[in-house]
Amino acid sequence: MRWFWIDRYNEFVRGKHATAVKNVSLAEEHLHDHFPGAALMPNSLVVEGMAQTAGLLVADAIEFNRRVVLAKVAAAEFHFDAVPGDTLVFKAEVLDLKPTGSLCKVTSTVGDRLQGEAELFFAHLEAGDGVPKLFEPHELLRWLDHMHIYDIGKDEAGQPLARPDW
């Protein structure tokens, strides 16, 4: 089981920007008690969805050869709560990308309303002592397939992304 906070990507341009959606549903058990009788998606989980949208964008750009971890929420602001029935659209943009880390701006909208915005800083850790293996390659690939990255993704030249042979 993985910790999915986006349902799929609708747009994915390698190393540049991506759009993903998250459908908030009362079928998600954690919403039943958050809060009793007034379900709303915690903004901490909205940040996780934002981080997944941007994190995979960054990880793909560095060919998945380092562990991309959310190191810091440099800024975050929310304007209203997401509730069951809402479709959150996360738009991530890579502001800066280096071998050791990256900075991304991500917005969350419901329809044409801005629900939240955040600046996320990712550290790119080299595998080795103190850095655990986060997943097996085939599991990661399955995750990327769930997200439709290789169905809709494009590279910098606008060509379809090649699905890796892991």
Added chain:
Amino acid sequence: MPSRDEIFDKVKDALVEALGVDEDEVSPGATMVGDLGAESIDFLDIVFRLEKAFGIKIQRGELFPEDVLSSSEFVTNGKVNEAGLKELKARMPFVDLAKFEANPSVQNFPNTLTVEDMVRYVESKLAA
């Protein structure tokens, strides 16, 4: 070459954004860790912002010499030794190490770097 005041203003912007502190907290004498609450990951963030703001390249370890502070060659019984102090001075000429030298315990180092040191550092990179 921008003036010292212009550099300070841009450094201040970078620190306000990276550390979430108020502008008036970023005084020249404020220490990065003690006063502004910078943690190790913040230094990576700050490096990104300074590189972008000034169009400079900052190599790993230039702003925070973790390799010196964790080296048995340069640290004896938890204190930076003579060779270590010499190395720090050579590597970080922009930092005023006088206070640190009085008690060069490794754990005191994070409280040594000030905003003014950061400005001097950027100035030296721009002049290079």
